[in-house]
Each structure stands twice: as structure tokens, then as C-alpha cells.
Amino acid sequence: MDHNVVNLWPLLGVAVIIxxxxxxxxxxxxxxxxxxxxxxxxxxxxxxxxxxxxxxxIKTRNLPLILLLPLAAIGLLERFGLKEHAQASIxxxxxxxTGRLLIVYLALREITAAFGLTSLGGHICMVRPLVAPMxxxxxxxxxxxxxxxxxxxxxxxxxxxDNVGLFFGEDVFVAFGAIVLMQTIxxxxxxxxxPLHIAMWGIPTAVTAFIIHSWRLHRLDAQIARAMLKQxxxxxx
Amino acid sequence: MIIKLDFFFYVLGAMLxxxxxxxxxxxxxxxxxxxxxxxxxxxxxxxxxxxLPPVVSGMLVVVMALIAGFGGVTLGRYGERTAEERKSSAQxxxxxxxxxxxxIPLTTMIGSTLLKDVHLGGLLLLDPKNTTLVSLGxxxxxxxxxACWMTRSTPVQAVREARRLTDxxxxxxxxxxxxxxxxxxxxxxxxxxAVAHLVTSYINLDVRLVAVxxxxxxxxxxxxxxxxxxxxxxxxxxxxxxxxxxxxxxANPAVMAAIGMFSAYCGTxxxxxxxxxxxxPAALLELPDKNAVVKIQVGTALPLLLAxxxxxxxxxxM
Numbered sequence: 001m002d003h004n005v006v007n008l009w010p011l012l013g014v015a016v017i018i019x020x021x022x023x024x025x026x027x028x029x030x031x032x033x034x035x036x037x038x039x040x041x042x043x044x045x046x047x048x049x050x051x052x053x054x055x056x057x058i059k060t061r062n063l064p065l066i067l068l069l070p071l072a073a074i075g076l077l078e079r080f081g082l083k084e085h086a087q088a089s090i091x092x093x094x095x096x097x098t099g100r101l102l103i104v105y106l107a108l109r110e111i112t113a114a115f116g117l118t119s120l121g122g123h124i125c126m127v128r129p130l131v132a133p134m135x136x137x138x139x140x141x142x143x144x145x146x147x148x149x150x151x152x153x154x155x156x157x158x159x160x161x162d163n164v165g166l167f168f169g170e171d172v173f174v175a176f177g178a179i180v181l182m183q184t185i186x187x188x189x190x191x192x193x194x195p196l197h198i199a200m201w202g203i204p205t206a207v208t209a210f211i212i213h214s215w216r217l218h219r220l221d222a223q224i225a226r227a228m229l230k231q232x233x234x235x236x237x
Numbered sequence: 238m239i240i241k242l243d244f245f246f247y248v249l250g251a252m253l254x255x256x257x258x259x260x261x262x263x264x265x266x267x268x269x270x271x272x273x274x275x276x277x278x279x280x281x282x283x284x285x286x287x288x289l290p291p292v293v294s295g296m297l298v299v300v301m302a303l304i305a306g307f308g309g310v311t312l313g314r315y316g317e318r319t320a321e322e323r324k325s326s327a328q329x330x331x332x333x334x335x336x337x338x339x340x341i342p343l344t345t346m347i348g349s350t351l352l353k354d355v356h357l358g359g360l361l362l363l364d365p366k367n368t369t370l371v372s373l374g375x376x377x378x379x380x381x382x383x384a385c386w387m388t389r390s391t392p393v394q395a396v397r398e399a400r401r402l403t404d405x406x407x408x409x410x411x412x413x414x415x416x417x418x419x420x421x422x423x424x425x426x427x428x429x430x431a432v433a434h435l436v437t438s439y440i441n442l443d444v445r446l447v448a449v450x451x452x453x454x455x456x457x458x459x460x461x462x463x464x465x466x467x468x469x470x471x472x473x474x475x476x477x478x479x480x481x482x483x484x485x486x487x488a489n490p491a492v493m494a495a496i497g498m499f500s501a502y503c504g505t506x507x508x509x510x511x512x513x514x515x516x517x518p519a520a521l522l523e524l525p526d527k528n529a530v531v532k533i534q535v536g537t538a539l540p541l542l543l544a545x546x547x548x549x550x551x552x553x554x555m
Contacts, residue, residue, distance in 0.1 A: 008434070010426040013419070014462050017510070027509060027516070027527075028408050029306035031415040032299060035422055042426035050295030052425065053418045057298045058286040060417040061246060062370055064410060067517060068249055068403065069373065070341050073380035075398025079318055080388045081327025082334045088327065119345035119369065123518040129338055132522055156529040159518035160506075163530075164537055167502040171495070178467065182494040185471050189479050197491035204552065205499040208544045213537045 013038030070124050078129065086130045087137030098139045098154055099221035102161045103214045105131055109165030110210060114172040121162055132158040143228040150224055157220060161213065168209035174199045239360050242367040243287075245374035250283030255393075256400045266313030275304045276403070279411070302415060305408035315401040330387065337384040341376040348372025402521070409520040409527070412512040416464050423463060432459060433476030442481050446550060452477045453546045456497050457504035457538075464510025466501030473497065488553035496549040503545065506538035507531060 013034045020030030039049035074082075090096050112120045121127075132155045139154060140146050170176050179195045186193050257276035263269055278301050282294065289297070304310065318326075327334065349369045355362045364371045381395050403410065436455055442448040455477060459469035478497055482488040505511045509531055519530045526532075 007427060008431050010423065010428045011431050011435075013423065013426075013428070017462065021509065026306045026308075026408075027412055027512075028302045028415060031412070031419055032302040032306065035415075035419050038419070038422050038426060038428075044426070047292060049422075050299070051291035052295070052422060053298050054289070054291040054294030054296070056418040056421040057282065057414050058289070058291075058294050060414050061283060061286060062242065062367065063413050063417065063513065065245060065249060065370055066373060067406075067513070068252070068399075068410070069245060069377035070380065071402045072252065072392075072395040072399040073337050073341065073377060073384045075402050076381070076384045076388060076390055076395045077334055077338055079323070079390075079394075079398055080330060080334065081323040081325075082338060084320075084324045085327040085331065085334050117346055119349070119373065120342045122342075123514075123521055125338065125341050127518065128521050130335075152524050152526070152529060153533070155522040155524060156519070156533045159522060159530045160534045160537065162518075163506060163514050163534065167505065168499065171498060171502070178470075178498055181467060182470065182474075182498060185474060186479075186490055186494060189475065191479065191483065191490045193491045193494065198495045201489075201492045201495035201552070202499060204548050205496060205541070205545055208548070209499075209537070209541055212540050212544070216536055 007042070009041040010038055012041040066122075067124055074124060074129050082129050083133040086133040087140070090134040090137045091141045096138045097142070097221045098135045098157075098224060099217040099219070101135055101138050102131075102158060102217045102220070105158075106161050106165045106210065106213060106217065109162060110169035110206065113166050113169030114206070116170075116173045116176065118166060118170050121166065123159060123162060127158050127162050131162070139224055143224070145228070145231065147227070147231060150227055154220075154224075157217070161217065164209055164213045168202075168206045172199050172202045172206050239357055239362050240371050240375065241364050242371055242374075245371070246283045246286070248374070248378070250280050252396055252399060253277075253280035253283060253403075255396045256280075256403055259397065259400050260313060260404075263313035266311055268309055268311045269313065271304050271309030272311055272313070272404075275301060275310050278304075298411075298415065298418065301411055305411060310404075310407045312404050315397065315404075317401070326388075333387060337380040337387065340380040340383055341373065344376030344379055345369060345373040348375060405523055406517065406520045409512065409517045412516055416510055416512055420463055420465060420468055424468070428463075430472075432462075433472055436473075437476055442477070442485075445486055446546075448477070448481050448486065449550045449553070450546050452482055452493075452497060453500040453542060453549060456500040457507070457542055460501040460504030461508040461510065464505070464508055464512070466498060466505055469501045469504065470498055473501075482553065486553070488549075489555060492549065492553050492555065496545050496552070500542060500545045503538040503542040506534040 016034040016037045035053060109121045135154050135158045136151055171178055174195050179198050182198055183193055183195055253276050257273045257280055260269055260276055261273035266272055278297055282297060349372045352362055353368050385392055440451055455473045456469050459473055460466045463469055474497055478493050482493050483490055509516055509528055515531045516527055519527045
């Protein structure tokens with residue numbers, strides 16, 4: 001086969017994804033359809049397609065483990081008021097606002113991740129039971145009539161803060177898998193690079209990420225204040 | 238090794254089987270039969286995954302996707318306590334409530350750093366390939382024991398609470414699997430080559446800034462499609478980064494790699510395909526819009542991507 005000939009048919013799978021999300025179809029159906037189209041477009045027999053999907057499914061069973069195993073403990077604690085306790089604790093700190101609280105969490109998450117402590121956080125163990133209720137509670141202390149729209153915005157921002165802190169912190173840690181991956185790929189191409197140098201050159205972006213996201217968190221407080229002011233004006237009018 | 242990853246697969250499988258039985262018995266769930274079937278199939282994948290022939294597990298994926306995709310997994314009733322009851326027990330238990338919650342991350346941390354190489358009777362204590370996961374599993378088990386003891390509840394009540402949360406997650410639980418499956422298929426059929434071919438043949442890379450921008454935006458776009466920066470990196474670094482940035486413009490490979498991977502992460506923040514980080518939390522936080530987290534992250538990811546282009550442009554020859 002000519003080395004320059006590249007099979008472009010698999011790109012149909014990408015087209016299905018883009019089309020599916022554009023049409024707002026159910027994500028699970030979009031992905032299954034993309035699997036089928038990709039397999040058929042590259043002339044894979046149905047049996048091999050199913051076997052490939054099955055093998056990948058069994059191989060990725062460790063991903064949801066992180067998510068599902070802690071649910072029993074977290075769920076039970078919620079039944080006995082973990083969220084309510086988190087909210088009551090934050091209400092006692094008078095200077096706490098949603099934005100400031102999330103900036104502190106962002107800093108902690110990014111710094112601990114940069115030292116390789118990525119398990120100190122996460123959506124199931126920290127964000128759902130503690131960070132999101134506290135962020136919501138801080139806003140509720142100031143504005144007892146907090147709207148659902150703002151509540152949802154605060155929760156989404158709490159999840160986003162965890163992601164930003166994790167992503168841009170962990171890549172500064174020398175022993176992190178991504179750095180090893182980069183080193184291996186570069187070595188395969190004949191480039192010898194020190195992991196420490198890759199980690200070091202990640203720092204400018206890590207700092208920029210912190211500045212951009214904290215600026216947005218800082219503005220969130222003002223946005224909540226403005227939205228609640230509008231709300232009260234509407235009610236008095 | 239003494240504690241293997243498989244052990245936690247069985248624990249989770251048993252928990253999911255109980256969830257399926259509870260779903261079957263829940264008369265308030267409008268679709269209790271299909272919901273129960275969905276969780277039972279998922280339990281099967283954990284309990285007997287290694288014994289199933291690959292074609293059968295492939296069919297399992299497709300059936301689960303069809304049940305979930307056509308709205309067959311619905312919410313039931315969970316006998317939740319009232320807000321007043323929760324508030325009064327929160328006051329009674331106070332900061333003690335935090336202890337079981339913190340056991341999970343602390344055990345994970347201690348296990349994956351201090352107990353990594355510990356031997357007991359000539360055997361490694363923890364599965365060496367999955368130290369973090371095994372430590373997290375131990376932490377989750379310890380946390381359930383602590384939580385049951387402190388609140389005087391039974392483990393069955395803990396599973397009942399787990400069901401309340403898994404039901405909120407619903408289809409979001411299987412989406413990461415499906416995407417991993419798709420990612421593997423993409424790799425198998427040579428998707429990377431096709432994309433790199435398109436990028437390098439149709440865009441003029443003779444201008445330094447254009448080349449840098451194509452590299453960073455390419456990383457982000459490819460990650461948006463694949464949902465995973467690790468899949469994008471070899472393709473775009475191999476297609477643009479090494480031949481053009483290093484080969485033509487003499488960029489420092491360490492800078493090219495570090496900022497390239499971070500550009501890929503900007504893509505991760507903007508895609509529903511990174512379900513674990515973006516869709517699962519939206520379900521977990523009970524947000525009505527499952528894309529709410531992605532939408533809010535775009536405001537951070539786009540300026541950061543621009544900043545990455547500028548940083549790479551100015552730092553690459555240092």
C-alpha cells in the first residue's frame with residue numbers, strides 16, 4: 001500500500017458525533033451510533049465490532065469504580081445531614097462568599113494535585129457532599145431567596161472549579177502519567193526530554209489557569225448580587 | 238498481592254445487584270422493570286465480566302445503551318428523611334459527620350504513597366498495578382463501616398442510599414464506558430492519521446503564529462472529539478508539533494509538549510465526550526441541564542487556550 005494513502009472513511013464516526021450533539025440526541029445513543037458507523041465505515045465485520053466493544057467495556061470497568069464505590073458512604077452521611085452541616089458551618093464564617101470559597105478550593109486543589117495528591121478532592125467525595133453545598137450555603141446566607149437558576153449555576157461552577165484545579169495542577173507533578181506519556185512519545189520520535197523540564201514548562205499555564213478561573217469566580221459574586229437585586233426589584237414592582 | 242482489584246469488582250457487582258432488586262421492588266418507579274434490567278446487566282459485567290465471551294459483553298453494552306438511550310432508567314422513591322430530620326441529626330453529630338467522608342481520600346492517599354511497597358508474609362499488600370484504585374476501594378469500605386457505626390444504620394440502608402445516588406446518575410454512569418469503547422475503535426481504525434492528514438494538507442503552516450495556533454487549537458479540537466487529551470497528544474504532536482514546531486521553528490520540545498498537553502486539557506473542559514469530568518458531575522449535582530458544567534467551563538477554557546497560544550509562541554525558543 002502507498003504510504004501516503006490515508007483512509008478517511010473513519011471520519012464518518014466523528015461526523016455522527018457532531019451531528020448527534022447538534023441535533024441534541026441522547027448522548028448514549030449518539031455514541032452507540034458512532035461506534036456502529038465507525039465499524040461499518042472501516043469494513044469491520046459485525047461480530048468483530050461487538051467483540052471489540054465488549055473487550056473495551058470490560059477493560060474500562062475500573063473507571064466507574066472511583067465513582068460508584070464511595071456512593072454508599074456518602075449517601076448514608078447525606079441522610080444524616082452532611083450537606084446541612086456543611087451549609088451551617090459556612091454560614092458561621094461572616095466573610096465567606098461563594099466566589100471566595102471556591103477560589104480557596106481552587107488553590108488547594110491545584111496545589112495538592114501539583115504535589116501528586118490528586119485523590120484529595122473529586123466530584124463524589126468533595127464537590128457533591130461538601131464544596132457545592134458550602135458554595136450554595138454561602139450565597140444563601142446573604143440572599144435567603146436564592147433562585148434555582150443561581151443555585152444550578154453555583155453548583156456547575158463548583159464542579160468546574162474541581163476540574164480546572166485538577167487538570168492544571170496534576171500536569172506540573174513530575175511523576176504524573178501524562179508526563180511519562182509525553183516523554184515516551186517524544187522518545188519514539190527521537191527527541192530526548194527530561195520529565196522535570198516538561199513539568200516546569202507547565203507552570204506558566206498552571207498559573208494562568210488559576211488567574212483566569214479565580215477572576216471568573218470573583219465575578220460570580222457580583223453576578224449573584226446583580227441577579228438577586230433584579231429579583232427583589234421585580235418582586236417589589 | 239493480598240488485596241486485588243477484582244475483589245472490589247465483586248463488591249460493586251453485589252451492590253449493583255442489590256440496587257437492581259430494590260429497583261424491581263420499587264412500585265413508585267414508572268419503569269421499574271427496564272430500570273432493574275439495566276442495573277442487573279451492569280452488575281453482571283462486574284460479577285462475571287472476565288468469564289463472558291467478548292461478543293456477549295459487546296451485546297451487553299448495546300442493550301444497556303438502548304435501555305438508557307430510550308429513557309428506560311427512571312427515578313423511584315427512596316424514603317428520604319425530611320429537611321428538619323436531617324438538620325437535627327446534623328446538629329447532633331456535628332463535625333463527626335465529616336470523618337467517614339474524609340476517610341476515603343485519606344485512605345487513598347496513604348495507601349498509594351506509604352503502603353505502596355508494603356509486604357505481608359512475603360506478599361505485596363496492595364495490587365501493584367492498581368494501587369490508587371485498590372486504596373480507594375479500601376477507603377470506601379472503611380467509610381461505610383464508620384458511617385454505619387456512627388449513625389447506627391445497617392449496610393442495607395447504605396445500599397439504599399447508594400441507589401438514590403446511582404439513580405440520579407442513571408445513564409451518565411455508562412457513558413464513560415461507551416466513550417472509552419468509541420475511543421478504542423477510533424484508534425483501531427486509524428482515526429489519528431486521518432485527522433493529521435486533513436490538518437497538514439489543507440492549512441498553510443509557513444507562518445510561525447499560524448503553526449503555533451494550529452498546534453494548540455488542533456490539540457483542543459481533537460480532544461473535544463475524542464474526549465481525552467491522551468488520545469490527542471500523540472496525533473497532533475506527531476503531525477504538527479514535532480515536524481513543524483520542532484523541525485522547522487526549532488521549538489524546545491519540553492515547552493511544545495507541556496503547553497500542547499495543556500491545550501488538550503482546554504479541550505477536555507469543553508466537551509461532553511469527557512463524560513467523567515463534565516456529564517457525571519452535572520448528574521451528580523442534580524442539574525437539569527446535563528451540559529451545564531461544559532457550558533460554564535467554556536468561559537475558562539477559551540481564554541486559557543488563547544493564553545496557551547501566546548505562551549507557546551513566546552516561550553518555545555527559550
